[in-house]
Amino acid sequence: MSRLKKLVVVVVVVLGLAVGGVAWAYPSVAAAACPGCYGLRSAGDGVYVEEGVPPASVLATVAAARRLVGDFYGGRVTSPRVLACGTDACYTGIGGGREKGVAVLNRAVMLSPGGLDPVIASHEMAHVELHARVSGEVPQWFDEGLAVVVSGDPRYLKPAGAGDRCLVEPPGPLPVTLTEWLKAASADRQTYAKAACQVSRWLSGHGGRDGLLRLINDLNTGTPFTTATR
Missing domain, CATH: 3.30.2010 (Zincin-like)
Incomplete structure (x- = not known):
């Protein structure tokens, strides 16, 4: 076997192992692709x-x-x-x-x-x-709370048109990182309701969709989240 053929075989084997490794370690990624x-x-x-x-x-x-x-x-x-x-x-x-x-x-x-x-x-x-x-950083509580608002999930939010849509008051700071969020949400499913409450109130006070789009623009131009959401 020539050196070129050996190289081709090695590359094919390595690629095969790599794909197999991804499928084994990250089946969701592999399933999304195929x-x-x-x-x-x-x-x-x-x-x-x-x-x-x-x-x-x-x-x-x-x-x-x-x-x-x-x-x-x-x-x-x-x-x-x-x-x-x-x-x-x-x-x-x-x-x-x-x-x-x-x-x-x-x-x-x-x-x-x-x-x-x-x-x-x-x-x-x-x-x-x-x-x-969004190209900037968004805290996990805002990401999750916004997803609840978009979906109108009745488990965690009152219907639109109900005034204040909160079901559960956030007692304090909400999880910022994904790791913190997963830990908090696994211990208390109402973490979603608390995040949805905070996001829905922010939207109500900042013009709804227009406020969100302004926030996204600010984040994309480098404004920190805490500054952009004031």
Whole structure:
């Protein structure tokens, strides 16, 4: 075997090991890149479903979720892939955990059997939309609270038009980092309600969508979050 052929073989083997390593260590990333590799079939419009899951139902859910995000922002700049599982085995297989849904690298949204509804789907899409629009740092409580507001999740927020939409008052500072958030939210699910309360009140006092878009612009020009949200 010539040196060139040996080099080609080595490169192919290394690439194969690398891809296999990613699939083993980060199945959600691999599934987002290749849904078919995990048994998900295309339902069209960037949506992939597990065998046995009605495509029309998931497509309707995704369309409703996209409308929620688009209506809130006045349009969308993102359209993440959606991976929808009808069984726990499927969701675990693509890297899911105990959550109902999750955003993957701001490129895809994974939905568990309990997350096949517009509220959960739009919550995760809201994360993707915000991250695509913002280049500056946003504290985790604001990211999560905004996603609750966008989705209108009735578990954590009163309906729009109810005046003050808060269900739970934030007693003090909320988690800033993802690690802090995961720890707090696992101990108290109402952490989402507290964040949603704080964000909804901020939006009410800063012009709603227009205020949020100004905040995003300020963050993108280098203004610190604490200064931009005053």
